[in-house]
Amino acid sequence: MDFGVITFVSTHAAIRTQNYLERHLKVSMMPTLREISQGCGISLRFALDMAENVQQRMVKFDLDPQLYSIYRIHVENGKYITERLGPEEPRP
Amino acid sequence: MQKTIDACGKACPIPVILAKKEIDAGVPLFSIQVDNEIAVQNLRRMAENQHYQETVTEVGGVYTVSMRKFGSAESQQDIAPVPVRSVRGVSAGPAGNWAIFAAKDTLGTGDETLGSSLIRMFFYTLAQSEDLPRWIVFMNSGVKLAVSDEQVVAHLKVLQDKGCEILVCGTCLNFYEVQDGLQIGTISNMYDIATCLQKADKVLTL
Numbered sequence: 026m027d028f029g030v031i032t033f034v035s036t037h038a039a040i041r042t043q044n045y046l047e048r049h050l051k052v053s054m055m056p057t058l059r060e061i062s063q064g065c066g067i068s069l070r071f072a073l074d075m076a077e078n079v080q081q082r083m084v085k086f087d088l089d090p091q092l093y094s095i096y097r098i099h100v101e102n103g104k105y106i107t108e109r110l111g112p113e114e115p116r117p
Numbered sequence: 118m119q120k121t122i123d124a125c126g127k128a129c130p131i132p133v134i135l136a137k138k139e140i141d142a143g144v145p146l147f148s149i150q151v152d153n154e155i156a157v158q159n160l161r162r163m164a165e166n167q168h169y170q171e172t173v174t175e176v177g178g179v180y181t182v183s184m185r186k187f188g189s190a191e192s193q194q195d196i197a198p199v200p201v202r203s204v205r206g207v208s209a210g211p212a213g214n215w216a217i218f219a220a221k222d223t224l225g226t227g228d229e230t231l232g233s234s235l236i237r238m239f240f241y242t243l244a245q246s247e248d249l250p251r252w253i254v255f256m257n258s259g260v261k262l263a264v265s266d267e268q269v270v271a272h273l274k275v276l277q278d279k280g281c282e283i284l285v286c287g288t289c290l291n292f293y294e295v296q297d298g299l300q301i302g303t304i305s306n307m308y309d310i311a312t313c314l315q316k317a318d319k320v321l322t323l
Contacts, residue, residue, distance in 0.1 A: 054237040
């Protein structure tokens with residue numbers, strides 16, 4: 026079943042975000058998928074139907090957009106196919 | 118005449134030890150009185166493992182657990198089958214013959230917040246894995262994971278559904294005063310836990 030993940034540049038950002046998000050949404054810590062090469066080892070998993078809500082919460086949380094990425098993960102034949110959902114690339 | 122042992126006010130595992138003494142002495146029928154639900158559950162598990170049939174009555178917060186040996190002359194239920202428990206070494210599912218021993222609520226030593234994140238991710242990964250333990254044992258502060266960590270509890274539910282047996286130390290739940298909040302697993306005692314760890318081909322201590 027497809028799901029969403031947030032990946033982070035730093036472990037501290039991951040833990041801070043989880044502490045914030047879990048007060049509002051159902052998220053679950055998981056090891057960052059091997060398919061997503063960049064970032065720290067901690068990711069937050071969420072149900073895809075909450076994707077919009079997660080994105081809004083992340084904007085409210087005001088974490089530097091360069092510190093995290095949101096992905097849709099599609100599972101096919103036991104393999105993970107990743108699609109980046111946001112945030113938009115930071116302006117130069 | 119049936120012997121009755123008063124174990125009210127006795128901390129775990131004393132009621133189990135007192136009952137085990139009677140069983141070891143070959144007493145086919147006796148009763149033991151306790152004043153808490155954890156002791157009742159521990160006695161139930163021991164009865165099952167020792168091929169005794171137990172019945173429980175409760176009056177005013179005092180539980181009387183009657184223990185009757187299967188197959189004894191005094192037993193009226195010789196035909197009752199002996200329950201087969203995975204703890205006795207019979208597979209409950211696809212799980213392998215090994216155990217995870219979680220004796221604290223974090224993974225590794227160092228920063229507690231990091232350790233807490235790591236143990237959540239460990240159980241997430243385990244729940245997704247094909248190589249599963251037969252037993253997952255929680256002791257000391259590890260029992261808090263089965264009480265209040267919603268993420269770990271969710272992973273444990275998946276693991277339980279896949280055939281893992283989750284044992285949680287009753288003494289520890291009592292010590293941390295969290296026994297009422299246990300969300301998953303079976304309240305257990307040192308006898309069962311030690312037996313699991315002895316029977317396992319390998320024990321992964323977290």
